[in-house]
Amino acid sequence: MSDLPPLETGVTGIRSRFVEDINGLRMHVLEAGTAGRPCLLLLHGFPELAYSWRKVMPALAAAGYHVVAPDQRGYGRTTGWSADYDGDLAPFRMLNLARDAVGLLAALGLRSVEAVVGHDFGASVAAWCALVRPDIFRRVALMSAPFAGVPPLPLGPQKPVPKPDIHAALATLPRPRKHYQWYYSTRPANAEMQQAPQGLHAFLRAYYHVKSADWAPNAPHRLPGWTAEALAELPGYYIMDLGLDMAAQVAPDMPDAAAIAANAWLPEAELAVYAGEYARTGFQGGLQWYRCRTSGLFEAETQLFAGRSIDVPAVFVSGASDWGVYQTPGAVERMRDEACSRMLGCHLIPGAGHWVQQEQPAEVTRRLLEFLAASPGA
Secondary structure, three states: OOOOOOOOOOOOOOEEEEEEEEOOEEEEEEEEOOEOEOEEEEEOOOOOOHHHHOOOHHHHHHOOOEEEEEOOOOOOOOEOOOOOOOOOOHHHOHHHHHHHHHHHHHHOOOOOEOEEEEEOHHHHHHHHHHHHOOOOEOOEEEEOOOOOOOOOOOOOOOOOOOOOOHHHHHHOOOOOEEEHHHHHOOOOHHHHHHOOOOOHHHHHHHHHHHOOOOOOOOOOOOOOOOOHHHHOOOOOOOEEEOOOOHHHHHHHHOOOHHHHHHOOOOOHHHHHHHHHHHHHHOOHHHHHHHHHHHHOOOHHHHHHHOOOOEOOOEEEEEEOOOHHHOOOOOHHHHHHHHHEOOEEEEEEEOOOOOOHHHHOHHHHHHHHHHHHHHOOOO
């Protein structure tokens, strides 16, 4: 895979290239704007790519920024990572993903960026970047996934406290369910999506559709707590039917041909870019991130930062139809009141679901530029 060519984005003003020797990676990046101008680093989520920023990069560049969006570890045309399910998970832990970002900036000759902007799982990386190295990441914009803060460090003698088994409770509901993050952590998940019976392109079409504002049943609201009954209010793409894989879960909600033809934010040619990349790489690189989270293997090292908050200017932007805002009960409140000491706004954009920067790029760009103009960097 090391001889992959640059990606043809089809978007005027966006350049594709590779940066060598980034924390063991050959990193594929998309760029817009002129090097030497204030830099914005954009970090994508799952199952996405640097390409997910294509609709906002030219406008941010036109506003005077040098915009850099990498394919993160495990994704796209970035190489140097292993997709072995039985391989080492440590390279995919959050602090190493932040190190990837720092390494990329160093390779570009940058001592700091005006802001790091993260969407979905990329928001977690962006949050840790801002928390650990505020000298480098002068502002942070979190999109679609609230950052609830650093895991606490237990103090004093600790006696194990049995916790309710949320997975057992979900499985015994009248409609038996399971949590998608733990499904993503299973061995079969990659093949079940990459080799979906309906085809990879159709699977991605249905998956992107149900998490967008185009899917009428998306009516997110706060949940009362981390209980099976409360979580069961989430749609099936978050709290899945117990006996289904993700491809089967979203298949009944595949949009019809007319809806696909009318889709302006993700036309077939653009969806084909995602399908082509994931047909080649599979999903396991991104799924390793979930396995780091659900296993808890690396929580102890993040506890080193217990009590720390993000102290650079911060903003949260999401779609008004995005259940991701509320999937972890209380996360938005903890982000706003505790995890970010300089939270300047939480914006829920109408007409957008989870893929907010693709569904409503003009409004996302406006909110980002407004935030950059209003906030002095760290």
